[in-house]
Amino acid sequence: MTNRSLPRLLQSPAVILLLIWMLIPLGMTLYFSFIRYVLNSLRRPEWTQPSLSNWRGFGNYEFVLNNKDFLFAIQNSLFIVCSILFLTVMLGVMIAVLINKAFPGRGIVRVLLISPFFVMPAVNAVLWINMILDPVLGLQGLAVAGINTLIDGLQTAPIVGSFFSLWPEIEPISFRATQTSAYAVIIMVTWQWTPFAVLIFMTSLQSEDQQQKEAATLDGAGPWSQFRFLTLPHLARPIAIVVMIQAIFHLSLYAEIEIVSRGNGNKNLPYLIGEFANNNIGAASATGIFAVILANIVAIFLLRMIGKTLME
Amino acid sequence: MGQIVLEKVSKSFGETQVIPPLDLTIEDGEFAVFVGPSGCGKSTLLRLIAGLEDTTSGTVSIDGENVTEVSPSKRGLAMVFQTYALYPHMTVRKNIAFPMRMAGLSEEEQDRRIMAAAESLNLVDYLDRKPGQLSGGQRQRVAIGRAIVRNPSAFLFDEPLSNLDAALRVGMRIEISEMHARMKTTMIYVTHDQVEAMTMADKIVVLQSGVIEQVGSPLELYSAPRNLFVAGFIGSPKMNLIDGEEAAKHGAKTIGIRPEHIDVVEDGGIWMGTIGVAERLGSDTFFHVNGTGLAETLTVRALGDVALRHGDTIHLNPRADEIHRFDAQGLRVS
Ligand SMILES: Nc1ncnc2c1ncn2[C@@H]1O[C@H](COP(=O)(O)OP(=O)(O)O)[C@@H](O)[C@H]1O
Ligand SMILES: [Mg+2]
Numbered sequence: 001m002t003n004r005s006l007p008r009l010l011q012s013p014a015v016i017l018l019l020i021w022m023l024i025p026l027g028m029t030l031y032f033s034f035i036r037y038v039l040n041s042l043r044r045p046e047w048t049q050p051s052l053s054n055w056r057g058f059g060n061y062e063f064v065l066n067n068k069d070f071l072f073a074i075q076n077s078l079f080i081v082c083s084i085l086f087l088t089v090m091l092g093v094m095i096a097v098l099i100n101k102a103f104p105g106r107g108i109v110r111v112l113l114i115s116p117f118f119v120m121p122a123v124n125a126v127l128w129i130n131m132i133l134d135p136v137l138g139l140q141g142l143a144v145a146g147i148n149t150l151i152d153g154l155q156t157a158p159i160v161g162s163f164f165s166l167w168p169e170i171e172p173i174s175f176r177a178t179q180t181s182a183y184a185v186i187i188m189v190t191w192q193w194t195p196f197a198v199l200i201f202m203t204s205l206q207s208e209d210q211q212q213k214e215a216a217t218l219d220g221a222g223p224w225s226q227f228r229f230l231t232l233p234h235l236a237r238p239i240a241i242v243v244m245i246q247a248i249f250h251l252s253l254y255a256e257i258e259i260v261s262r263g264n265g266n267k268n269l270p271y272l273i274g275e276f277a278n279n280n281i282g283a284a285s286a287t288g289i290f291a292v293i294l295a296n297i298v299a300i301f302l303l304r305m306i307g308k309t310l311m312e
Numbered sequence: 313m314g315q316i317v318l319e320k321v322s323k324s325f326g327e328t329q330v331i332p333p334l335d336l337t338i339e340d341g342e343f344a345v346f347v348g349p350s351g352c353g354k355s356t357l358l359r360l361i362a363g364l365e366d367t368t369s370g371t372v373s374i375d376g377e378n379v380t381e382v383s384p385s386k387r388g389l390a391m392v393f394q395t396y397a398l399y400p401h402m403t404v405r406k407n408i409a410f411p412m413r414m415a416g417l418s419e420e421e422q423d424r425r426i427m428a429a430a431e432s433l434n435l436v437d438y439l440d441r442k443p444g445q446l447s448g449g450q451r452q453r454v455a456i457g458r459a460i461v462r463n464p465s466a467f468l469f470d471e472p473l474s475n476l477d478a479a480l481r482v483g484m485r486i487e488i489s490e491m492h493a494r495m496k497t498t499m500i501y502v503t504h505d506q507v508e509a510m511t512m513a514d515k516i517v518v519l520q521s522g523v524i525e526q527v528g529s530p531l532e533l534y535s536a537p538r539n540l541f542v543a544g545f546i547g548s549p550k551m552n553l554i555d556g557e558e559a560a561k562h563g564a565k566t567i568g569i570r571p572e573h574i575d576v577v578e579d580g581g582i583w584m585g586t587i588g589v590a591e592r593l594g595s596d597t598f599f600h601v602n603g604t605g606l607a608e609t610l611t612v613r614a615l616g617d618v619a620l621r622h623g624d625t626i627h628l629n630p631r632a633d634e635i636h637r638f639d640a641q642g643l644r645v646s
Contacts, residue, residue: 209397211395212397212398212399212400214384214391214393214397215391215393216410217364217385218364218385218389218391218411219410219414219458219462220385220414221385221410221414229399230399233399233401234401
């Protein structure tokens with residue numbers, strides 16, 4: 001046995017296990033996506049068993065592409081993921097930089113900041129849609145009602161009354177509606193995942209070289225230039241990590257979408273897969289393959305973009 | 313221009329006073345070296361001058377102007393750090409350009425100065441590399457380049473050579489000295505290595521626990537150390553310090569004599585002892601002499617190779633006019 005083949009041999013169980021882990025589900029999805037396979041069919045009972053004799057070629061893919069919700073689901077997936085990424089990275093960097101300075105009570109603030117991350121997604125969605133965003137009973141409804149009462153009061157006040165009587169009554173926003181349900185999901189997931197970004201960025205900021213900052217101070221760089229030319233490039237790698245991990249997680253959002261509006265006006269690919277999987281496993285599998293492709297494109301595209309903009 | 317004056321400057325971190333009030337003047341164009349053991353406050357003093365630390369009391373003036381409250385970037389000083397403090401994601405060119413970019417200089421002017429600095433520092437071939445792809449010496453050169461292009465009124469170096477290997481250190485030492493001879497800009501150089509201090513300085517400031525022990529030219533410190541600390545710190549190998557009876561003969565609490573001021577004689581010397589270790593450098597031989605009854609060991613320099621071996625008896629004659637005398641407070645008696 002040569003020197004090189006022994007390490008290879010010793011590595012092989014891990015590699016083989018990983019391959020099996022990835023390849024079997026992917027292989028089965030691919031297989032199902034090329035055959036007719038439904039859970040229930042009175043007319044064609046032979047389709048209820050997965051079998052090569054039910055070969056459909058690209059028929060499932062065609063069926064999915066022609067589905068009226070498919071393009072919308074892709075667009076909506078991208079919209080939700082990109083919005084969440086943008087918001088969490090922005091907020092994450094801002095908060096991490098702010099709490100990187102020493103101040104009294106920093107330990108407690110840090111713990112509180114991390115806590116949203118420990119809330120389960122379904123609980124998070126229920127909390128937000130019922131207790132915060134609800135137009136009547138949630139904080140939003142209460143706040144809007146409060147403001148309206150205040151304006152009402154001011155309209156009858158002397159002097160300023162004529163000014164405030166021009167103000168319209170504020171309408172609360174219904175976040176379960178077709179047009180707004182995506183925003184509700186973006187808000188609640190951003191709230192939940194910003195702590196993750198903060199945590200990663202905070203760790204990275206602690207390893208930032210202080211002498212570089214002092215050198216930059218002497219070189220005439222103000223706080224903004226130091227942030228732009230030193231801190232942001234230093235954070236490029238953690239930002240890439242946060243974006244990658246979150247992109248993968250958020251492309252498969254499901255619970256929030258289900259709880260907010262049951263997909264009304266707000267479907268993504270996983271939700272579409274869920275709908276197909278009620279009966280048509282073939283179509284669901286084909287959609288799954290599309291989702292894999294989309295995830296890869298998004299990942300590559302995002303990493304390129306971050307690399308270019310931050311590293312100059 | 314670049315005369316730097318400290319008046320009654322002190323610095324405390326919380327309760328601990330690192331630098332008690334001190335006065336110091338560094339003349340325009342001078343090469344001043346702060347030297348002292350680790351933790352004596354050299355870096356702190358330098359950072360006070362740079363403005364990276366606020367003074368607890370006292371004033372810092374540059375060219376007669378009080379800059380105590382002036383921000384670091386407005387003081388017109390450039391600093392080179394021990395860890396180089398290069399910007400890791402920028403190329404060498406961008407690193408050197410950074411201060412000029414912050415100052416809003418035109419692209420042509422930036423390029424002109426970058427090329428001039430790169431040529432004088434042998435960095436032309438490396439301009440498009442990142443700091444991570446350079447050797448320690450090259451990184452230090454980039455840091456110096458970044459300082460040069462600002463045309464500062466004074467350069468501040470904080471142990472710039474400590475991270476380099478010995479051979480490179482000697483080379484860079486000479487380069488920095490040459491740079492000073494050429495530019496004639498004020499330089500303040502911090503080191504714990506007294507050889508660097510002796511070889512480079514116009515003026516040495518010896519510090520201990522934040523207190524200035526002595527200020528003077530290298531030869532002044534060498535030939536007339538003001539107290540025992542300076543006597544022991546300056547010079548390599550160290551000055552021999554002798555207490556007791558022998559010192560009393562000279563009317564002092566302690567006397568000191570440098571290894572090169574003790575002559576090895578055939579016999580009939582004033583002192584004698586047995587040779588412990590002999591360090592042969594070719595040009596000189598240093599004998600560590602035991603059993604003299606004066607001090608634990610005496611270090612003696614003999615010119616060239618002397619045919620004396622370990623365990624041999626050696627006869628020594630100190631040169632009377634080279635004996636330094638110190639009183640009970642450790643101060644020089646002249
Ligand atoms: N930011 C700081 N906070 C508290 N103590 C400090 C700080 N910086 C330096 N010191 C203390 O001041 C003393 C002098 O430090 P320094 O100037 O770095 O010494 P040197 O450069 O001579 O080795 C040391 O005892 C060090 O512990
Ligand atoms: Mg230091």
